[in-house]
Amino acid sequence: MNEPVITPPSEQAPRKDFVRELVAADAASARFGRTIATRFPPEPNGFLHIGHAKSICLNFGIANEYGGRCNLRFDDTNPFTEDIKYVNAIKEDVRWLGFAWAEERYASDYFEKLYEFAELLVTKGSAYVDSESEEAIRTGRGTVTSAGKDSPFRNRSAEENLDLLRRMRAGEFADGVHVLRAKIDMTHPNMIMRDPLLIRIRKASHYRRGDAWCIYPLYDYAHGLSDAMEGITHSLCTLEFKDNNDIYRWLVREAGFDIPPEQTEFARLELDYTIVSKRKLLRLVNEGHVGGWDDPRMPTIAGLRRRGVTPEAIRAFASTIGVARKEARTELATFEHEVRNDLNMRVPRVLCVVKPLKVVLTNYPEGEVEELDASFYPHDVPLTGSRKVPFSRELWIERDDFMEAPPKKFFRLAPGREVRLRYGYFITCQEVIKDAAGEIVELRCTYDPATRGGDSPDGRKVQGTIHWVSAARGLDCELRMYDRLFAVPDPEAGGDDVDFTKALNPTSLITVSGAKIEPGVVTDAAGTRYQFERTGYFMSDPVDSRPDRLVFNRTVTLRDSWVKVIAKG
RNA sequence: UGCCCCUUGGUGUAACUGGCAACACGUCUGCCUCUGGAGCAGAAGAGUCUAGGUUCGAGACCUAGAGGGGCAACCA
Numbered sequence: 066m067n068e069p070v071i072t073p074p075s076e077q078a079p080r081k082d083f084v085r086e087l088v089a090a091d092a093a094s095a096r097f098g099r100t101i102a103t104r105f106p107p108e109p110n111g112f113l114h115i116g117h118a119k120s121i122c123l124n125f126g127i128a129n130e131y132g133g134r135c136n137l138r139f140d141d142t143n144p145f146t147e148d149i150k151y152v153n154a155i156k157e158d159v160r161w162l163g164f165a166w167a168e169e170r171y172a173s174d175y176f177e178k179l180y181e182f183a184e185l186l187v188t189k190g191s192a193y194v195d196s197e198s199e200e201a202i203r204t205g206r207g208t209v210t211s212a213g214k215d216s217p218f219r220n221r222s223a224e225e226n227l228d229l230l231r232r233m234r235a236g237e238f239a240d241g242v243h244v245l246r247a248k249i250d251m252t253h254p255n256m257i258m259r260d261p262l263l264i265r266i267r268k269a270s271h272y273r274r275g276d277a278w279c280i281y282p283l284y285d286y287a288h289g290l291s292d293a294m295e296g297i298t299h300s301l302c303t304l305e306f307k308d309n310n311d312i313y314r315w316l317v318r319e320a321g322f323d324i325p326p327e328q329t330e331f332a333r334l335e336l337d338y339t340i341v342s343k344r345k346l347l348r349l350v351n352e353g354h355v356g357g358w359d360d361p362r363m364p365t366i367a368g369l370r371r372r373g374v375t376p377e378a379i380r381a382f383a384s385t386i387g388v389a390r391k392e393a394r395t396e397l398a399t400f401e402h403e404v405r406n407d408l409n410m411r412v413p414r415v416l417c418v419v420k421p422l423k424v425v426l427t428n429y430p431e432g433e434v435e436e437l438d439a440s441f442y443p444h445d446v447p448l449t450g451s452r453k454v455p456f457s458r459e460l461w462i463e464r465d466d467f468m469e470a471p472p473k474k475f476f477r478l479a480p481g482r483e484v485r486l487r488y489g490y491f492i493t494c495q496e497v498i499k500d501a502a503g504e505i506v507e508l509r510c511t512y513d514p515a516t517r518g519g520d521s522p523d524g525r526k527v528q529g530t531i532h533w534v535s536a537a538r539g540l541d542c543e544l545r546m547y548d549r550l551f552a553v554p555d556p557e558a559g560g561d562d563v564d565f566t567k568a569l570n571p572t573s574l575i576t577v578s579g580a581k582i583e584p585g586v587v588t589d590a591a592g593t594r595y596q597f598e599r600t601g602y603f604m605s606d607p608v609d610s611r612p613d614r615l616v617f618n619r620t621v622t623l624r625d626s627w628v629k630v631i632a633k634g
Numbered sequence: 635u636g637c638c639c640c641u642u643g644g645u646g647u648a649a650c651u652g653g654c655a656a657c658a659c660g661u662c663u664g665c666c667u668c669u670g671g672a673g674c675a676g677a678a679g680a681g682u683c684u685a686g687g688u689u690c691g692a693g694a695c696c697u698a699g700a701g702g703g704g705c706a707a708c709c710a
Contacts (some may be wrong), residue, residue, distance in 0.1 A: 209637075262707095281708095390640065392703060404670085624670095
């Protein structure tokens with residue numbers, strides 16, 4: 066099936082959030098004297114997640130809206146944790162989300178330049194080589210409520226600092242022996258300004274630079290300068306970097322950039338029943354709590370993609386949650402709404418029985434199979450297309466669609482009651498067959514030949530329409546019923562004292578084998594999305610599904626007002 | 635015993651930058667329906683953390699509190 070490309074209404078008119086207002090003002094006043102430039106700066110040490118998607122939509126979105134450009138820059142300054150496999154995954158995810166970067170950049174390409182700035186700072190007396198131990202540096206920094214104290218190495222001469230710096234680069238010292246620090250103020254009220262570390266020695270090979278370097282810049286040092294070198298105008302990051310803004314400005318100014326980029330912070334996404342911490346997601350992967358970074362339960366872009374979520378839905382979601390400075394949690398319902406809203410308008414409907422119960426139509430000719438017309442789309446979806454669905458004497462219907470003693474408002478099948486088989490006939494339940502244990506194993510029903518296609522010539526109505534699959538022609542399939550990964554809205558509520566894996570939802574994946582699906586789907590490529598009528602949205606698993614072993618991932622259930630009815634009694 | 639940020643219905647965002655709070659999700663009613671989906675119609679739900687102040691008038695401004703969050707990694 067080919068899905069139409071649809072732009073959700075919520076994406077058509079982006080709301081002016083405070084960041085966009087700021088950019089709009091700067092664009093109008095030509096404050097930077099250059100085109101608006103943003104960047105998305107992931108560290109290649111993990112997969113991108115839904116929280117990154119928010120940032121991607123913001124950065125690329127703004128660039129698009131203001132005729133600017135957005136770079137994809139890998140903030141790869143830590144050789145211990147980064148890997149090329151992550152850069153590849155990140156690039157794929159950004160593209161899949163629908164964005165094109167102006168340039169692909171790497172902080173590791175700036176090492177030489179960054180080193181030159183370091184010599185400049187040292188020469189100016191704005192930075193020095195500290196030879197204290199890691200421990201001494203930590204204690205020397207003081208605490209949030211008490212001032213730090215100067216390092217004994219703080220007043221080395223420019224010459225000595227330069228000599229040491231060069232020898233650091235030359236590899237003369239072991240890890241941790243020396244470190245380059247900015248010379249600012251050890252009593253600064255902002256902890257980050259207490260002579261922050263700029264460059265450290267790391268005798269490790271870098272996934273891109275190999276062994277070319279043994280000194281590596283730290284985030285604060287590399288980030289702002291990278292922005293400045295790329296001509297970024299608006300450097301957007303999350304709230305936890307607010308305090309880093311001071312060092313960002315200090316450094317860019319020290320390095321001599323006249324119109325420095327402006328860093329603006331916004332609140333990161335917090336989604337109920339999920340976590341968005343690369344460190345913790347990595348742990349889920351490493352400890353085998355999930356099948357990998359692309360496990361459909363993961364909030365990663367790769368996981369959502371494999372689950373069947375579309376990029377349009379993710380973008381629409383980013384648009385509706387908006388951007389603000391307030392730390393907030395978003396309800397899962399908001400996300401699910403965008404997913405359903407998008408899928409509803411684009412995917413074909415198909416019949417699949419999750420928990421089959423056999424129905425025998427006693428008055429239907431044995432051995433006969435007829436092909437019934439079934440539309441792929443409901444009347445209110447402006448798409449056309451239909452297929453033939455085989456109908457036969459023996460059928461599967463949903464176990465939950467039959468009740469021997471139905472409560473009030475139960476519109477489905479029950480003894481003596483007539484319902485419509487979707488696209489098929491009206492059938493009436495005549496007899497319930499049970500096994501020795503009293504379990505219902507089969508229903509004997511009669512069908513009304515005059516209702517072929519689902520309408521009765523005499524105009525009689527049925528209250529319920531249920532889905533079904535021909536027992537003679539239906540195919541077996543596996544259904545992976547995914548649910549929220551965590552059992553509680555805020556899995557990180559207890560902080561680091563509480564093991565967040567304790568909050569994992571034990572039923573986040575329920576595998577159903579022996580489900581029955583109409584045969585037409587075998588010819589569709591893996592990765593095809595459907596709505597299984599009355600059940601939910603599904604996508605055939607792109608890696609495990611094959612014609613001889615169909616596997617479908619549940620993307621999201623349909624809204625179910627019936628559960629509310631029974632909940633109320 | 636510090637610095638910084640935040641505080642609007644259940645949730646997320648708005649409010650032309652001072653003129654009696656809007657949109658979306660969710661919830662509830664009803665209608666409609668060959669998906670108990672979708673759609674349609676409607677409803678409930680905050681007086682904007684608190685207390686002062688400025689003003690004819692404040693969610694927006696000022697002051698003081700309270701509550702929440704961030705910062706003491708040679709992580710980003």
